[in-house]
Amino acid sequence: MVSDRRGDVLVAECDPTRIASLSLEHGAAVTILRLSTHSLIDLSQGVPDISPPRLLLDAIATYGSSESACSYTDISGETSMRSSFTHEMRAVYGNHVDLTPDDIVLTAGCNMASVAVIMILTDPGDQVILPVPWMTLEMLGVEAVPLAMIASAGFQPKVEDCEPLLTGKTKAIALVSPNNPTGAVYSPELLRAFAELAKSQDIALILDETYRDFITTGVPHHLFDPLQDWDWRSTVIHLFSFSKSYCVPGHRLGAIVTPQMVLNHIITVLDSLLICAPRPIQLALASTIPDLRPFVRNNAKAVHSRHEHFKTHLPSSWRIGSQGGCFAFVKHPFKGREAMQVCERMSAEGGIVTLPIELFATKATLQENDGRRWIRFSVANVDDETIIQACRRLSELEQWFGWELD
Numbered sequence: 001m002v003s004d005r006r007g008d009v010l011v012a013e014c015d016p017t018r019i020a021s022l023s024l025e026h027g028a029a030v031t032i033l034r035l036s037t038h039s040l041i042d043l044s045q046g047v048p049d050i051s052p053p054r055l056l057l058d059a060i061a062t063y064g065s066s067e068s069a070c071s072y073t074d075i076s077g078e079t080s081m082r083s084s085f086t087h088e089m090r091a092v093y094g095n096h097v098d099l100t101p102d103d104i105v106l107t108a109g110c111n112m113a114s115v116a117v118i119m120i121l122t123d124p125g126d127q128v129i130l131p132v133p134w135m136t137l138e139m140l141g142v143e144a145v146p147l148a149m150i151a152s153a154g155f156q157p158k159v160e161d162c163e164p165l166l167t168g169k170t171k172a173i174a175l176v177s178p179n180n181p182t183g184a185v186y187s188p189e190l191l192r193a194f195a196e197l198a199k200s201q202d203i204a205l206i207l208d209e210t211y212r213d214f215i216t217t218g219v220p221h222h223l224f225d226p227l228q229d230w231d232w233r234s235t236v237i238h239l240f241s242f243s244k245s246y247c248v249p250g251h252r253l254g255a256i257v258t259p260q261m262v263l264n265h266i267i268t269v270l271d272s273l274l275i276c277a278p279r280p281i282q283l284a285l286a287s288t289i290p291d292l293r294p295f296v297r298n299n300a301k302a303v304h305s306r307h308e309h310f311k312t313h314l315p316s317s318w319r320i321g322s323q324g325g326c327f328a329f330v331k332h333p334f335k336g337r338e339a340m341q342v343c344e345r346m347s348a349e350g351g352i353v354t355l356p357i358e359l360f361a362t363k364a365t366l367q368e369n370d371g372r373r374w375i376r377f378s379v380a381n382v383d384d385e386t387i388i389q390a391c392r393r394l395s396e397l398e399q400w401f402g403w404e405l406d
């Protein structure tokens with residue numbers, strides 16, 4: 001037990017009964033750091049906590065030490081990797097997809113892909129519409145126009161709610177499916193409806209599908225399929241990250257699939273930002289992607305099973321609003337408490353680390369009743385047993401916090 005300069009008592013390592021008596025002795029001045037009985041459970045990172053497949057690690061080692069990978073490559077990336085990615089897109093979206101390696105640009109991760117796309121589509125003062133809560137977009141002087149999403153509708157955006165938000169300054173609608181932070185997966189029909197709305201306004205539909213490989217229910221959408229009476233090149237800009245599906249976030253590789261006219265501008269932006277994405281990971285994936293499909297599928301099945309465990313074991317007072325990809329978006333049961341407060345106590349006193357909605361939205365966009373009570377749980381980066389353990393611990397914390405419940 002230590003005391004800080006203001007006289008608060010910080011309790012770092014002791015059991016709950018001891019803390020309760022300390023609280024009585026010291027009144028409200030006691031700040032509990034963490035219960036010693038609770039090991040840390042990190043449910044904050046949206047990436048599977050497993051090693052990449054051996055085959056890929058070996059290929060990274062080979063290309064990492066090859067002289068040929070030391071030089072610059074084309075700004076748009078290795079031809080072999082763009083070709084492999086085209087095959088990968090067929091595996092995910094169907095054999096009919098209308099794509100060539102020339103439609104693809106490789107970037108140093110998907111975040112860089114998003115920034116490059118926003119840079120070429122917008123000028124300061126322009127607007128991009130995106131569903132609340134969102135991941136990032138407060139830079140470059142572009143106004144993020146919030147598209148409200150209703151918890152009771154499973155955090156699905158609605159085309160009818162989007163239409164009135166369109167103005168002369170709107171340059172794009174940006175959707176993330178499966179979503180971060182809500183986990184909500186948008187149906188092929190919903191994505192098509194948004195694509196048609198974007199096309200009717202002559203603006204882009206930016207579709208970040210970083211978590212697409214975690215969809216276990218079928219094809220994410222048919223927007224690349226020419227048999228569906230639709231030409232993606234009029235509207236769609238697809239973003240992808242290799243970080244999650246292949247468990248290699250440290251190697252930084254992402255992709256943009258975009259119409260040729262836009263692609264040329266993106267290349268100009270990328271040339272001034274970093275010239276080309278890291279080469280060894282491009283070469284390693286180019287030669288292994290076809291053989292890694294089973295790994296990606298098994299990974300998705302494992303994360304799906306973790307979602308099921310989470311659903312089954314979560315205390316009934318915690319309500320899941322949506323679930324998918326790597327995340328579950330959950331409403332906590334404590335009356336009148338903001339998610340930030342709850343997350344702080346969950347991590348300090350219960351050793352469970354999660355992210356509150358306040359990190360993904362501004363105050364003004366959290367108008368909905370109890371809008372500030374949502375917490376993002378990542379179920380991807382722990383194993384099944386740990387998810388069950390975390391749910392049990394939530395039940396204990398409910399009692400421990402002593403806050404009024406719904």
Ligand SMILES: Cc1ncc(COP(=O)(O)O)c(C=O)c1O
Binds near residue numbers: 243
């Ligand atoms: C929706 C979404 N897009 C992009 C990224 C970043 O991907 P990358 O590691 O490829 O930059 C993340 C990371 O968490 C994400 O959730």
